[in-house]
Amino acid sequence: MGKGKSKVVCGYPLSIFFIVVNEFCERFSYYGMRAVLVLYFKYFLRWDDDLATSIYHTFVALCYLTPILGAIVADSWLGKFKTIIYLSIVYAVGQVAMAVSAIHDITDSDRDGTPDSMTFHIVLSMVGLFLIALGTGGIKPCVAAFGGDQFGEHQDRQRRTFFSVFYLCINGGSLLSTIITPVLRAQECGIYSKQKCYSLAFGVPAALMVVALVVFIIGSGMYYKAEPQGNIMLDVCKCIGFAIKNRYRHRSKQYPKRQHWMDWAEEKYDKLLIAQIKMVLKVLFLYIPLPMFWTLFDQKGSRWTLQATTMDGNFGALVIQPDQMQTVNPILILTLVPIMDSLIYPLIKKCGLNFTPLKRMTVGMLLAAIAFVCAALVQIQIDVSTKQLLHSSPYILSGQGFIYFKLTIKGKANSDSTTVHNTDKATFTLRSGSQSCEYSTNFGFGSSYTFFIHSTLVFGSNCQDSVTAVEDIKPNSVHMALQIPQYFFITAGEVMFSVTGLEFSYSQAPSNMKAVLQAGWLFTVAIGNFIVLIVAELAKIPKQWAEYVLFASLLVAVCVIFSIMAYFYTYIDPTEIEAQFKKKINEDDEDDKSKPGKAEVEMVKRDSIKCHDEYDKATQTKM
Numbered sequence: 001m002g003k004g005k006s007k008v009v010c011g012y013p014l015s016i017f018f019i020v021v022n023e024f025c026e027r028f029s030y031y032g033m034r035a036v037l038v039l040y041f042k043y044f045l046r047w048d049d050d051l052a053t054s055i056y057h058t059f060v061a062l063c064y065l066t067p068i069l070g071a072i073v074a075d076s077w078l079g080k081f082k083t084i085i086y087l088s089i090v091y092a093v094g095q096v097a098m099a100v101s102a103i104h105d106i107t108d109s110d111r112d113g114t115p116d117s118m119t120f121h122i123v124l125s126m127v128g129l130f131l132i133a134l135g136t137g138g139i140k141p142c143v144a145a146f147g148g149d150q151f152g153e154h155q156d157r158q159r160r161t162f163f164s165v166f167y168l169c170i171n172g173g174s175l176l177s178t179i180i181t182p183v184l185r186a187q188e189c190g191i192y193s194k195q196k197c198y199s200l201a202f203g204v205p206a207a208l209m210v211v212a213l214v215v216f217i218i219g220s221g222m223y224y225k226a227e228p229q230g231n232i233m234l235d236v237c238k239c240i241g242f243a244i245k246n247r248y249r250h251r252s253k254q255y256p257k258r259q260h261w262m263d264w265a266e267e268k269y270d271k272l273l274i275a276q277i278k279m280v281l282k283v284l285f286l287y288i289p290l291p292m293f294w295t296l297f298d299q300k301g302s303r304w305t306l307q308a309t310t311m312d313g314n315f316g317a318l319v320i321q322p323d324q325m326q327t328v329n330p331i332l333i334l335t336l337v338p339i340m341d342s343l344i345y346p347l348i349k350k351c352g353l354n355f356t357p358l359k360r361m362t363v364g365m366l367l368a369a370i371a372f373v374c375a376a377l378v379q380i381q382i383d384v385s386t387k388q389l390l391h392s393s394p395y396i397l398s399g400q401g402f403i404y405f406k407l408t409i410k411g412k413a414n415s416d417s418t419t420v421h422n423t424d425k426a427t428f429t430l431r432s433g434s435q436s437c438e439y440s441t442n443f444g445f446g447s448s449y450t451f452f453i454h455s456t457l458v459f460g461s462n463c464q465d466s467v468t469a470v471e472d473i474k475p476n477s478v479h480m481a482l483q484i485p486q487y488f489f490i491t492a493g494e495v496m497f498s499v500t501g502l503e504f505s506y507s508q509a510p511s512n513m514k515a516v517l518q519a520g521w522l523f524t525v526a527i528g529n530f531i532v533l534i535v536a537e538l539a540k541i542p543k544q545w546a547e548y549v550l551f552a553s554l555l556v557a558v559c560v561i562f563s564i565m566a567y568f569y570t571y572i573d574p575t576e577i578e579a580q581f582k583k584k585i586n587e588d589d590e591d592d593k594s595k596p597g598k599a600e601v602e603m604v605k606r607d608s609i610k611c612h613d614e615y616d617k618a619t620q621t622k623m
């Protein structure tokens, strides 16, 4: 049985249907908007690459810092349900602000197609992004934990499946939106003049966020809504502070040692709270090495995409753009999660191996390191095969009766006048006054040519013989398909690390701190992103393949540390521990009533021994 008033369908509370649909729409909204954001900065707000990149990363980092805020509000004040509703409204307003900020006609009073007051668009979009970061980050730890709350104590298996399905929905939403919003952006729209339609590319995610909110509200009557339990974060901080102070005060040898430094808070704080803090601290300690995984993982969107720009994206009928390679990740997630859940994990279990969550996460880290070794191998191949500048054509041929122009064939989404975006035959028209002629040639992906037009050119229908094409940079010969192995390994790593970590964070958290631990988990993503910025700034390794190897080595080192920490971790059942504590506290209350006047110091000592026994009993299983 689930915990809410929800019907049970195939062993699952019906209420979780609304939660997973909500997550699907929300992730569609988030990833759809994010997919076109850098291009919006660059081509609509007219920012340079550096500014666009920094603001983009600051926004992403903010999205993973705000979960802490959302978790505090949910756990200590509003509860998860209300927090999700209120912050979803903030989120939807932010998305609408983004869509409005991208309507060029609003300030285009001279109707020339460009906004007249860029300040208006910049301010509105920054406000929009701030609200989105607050909304998406704020609800993130609440939605997963709220979903987990819907399951009863004996529904561990169903809850695990829920977290897998939840992850599938994240990636289903992300896959669809990263395909759709770039297409919407490429459309032309406008009232007075037609421009690239960023407003539509932001408008559809805004609409999906409204749908997410409506779906969540429809399920309202079915949810189990755990009550918030006071300002838990403040209590936690005060309790830890008191334990440290009390320990310091009693540092002399005449005072007997206590089993755990948190036990020094026993004089003032509830034993249940102390036990809960111990549980959280144990998990948070284990989180310390985790950001390194995200450091590698999030380079899909940066380094790997840049690597793809130097590769051949011609898949026959389909020419793949470098940024489109990122869709391989959600595609593989949608394939791998069911395979892992229904085939690989049961098979490992059948072989008698206990593949615990922490072991899965360790393997996930190793797979991510392997992905970076693959990326390094691909990079070496690219370096060997390409980009020898054959010669500098203008230098060699200048002053010999030619005029020339240079042409670069890129794999990018936007063009200047001398950039061609595919590998098809291109035709140029050469004009002089009313005379013209045509020249056609084939191009390779990523190549660069200089065209020399003979001064003896005679205009006619064809000027093929009067133009000489010189290849300055060879076409990219290493195919983008070679990136698939690295995507495969990083995604397999993600399934083992991230899907497992999400469930682990929920299952090991005390009932009143579930959202806090989800936020702690997401905080590791934010730190991972900061590490990318720091390493990229500091290391400045000239060879890209060497940087990949450095990151792989760092992750392997961190992975060894993590596996040692994980070996000493004992799994707990927070519900059982809490129940035992509550029972014991009730018994003690009864005891106190019947034996008044008992020395308080003795009581504290005895209670402490009992509590330790119960805590120890409940923490048996190792890594």
Ligand SMILES: CC(C)C[C@H](NC(=O)CN)C(=O)O
Binding pocket: 027, 170, 171, 174, 329, 330, 333, 494, 498, 522, 525
């Ligand atoms: C980084 C997030 C914790 C995980 C997740 N992303 C993906 O699943 C991408 N494959 C998300 O919640 O967006």
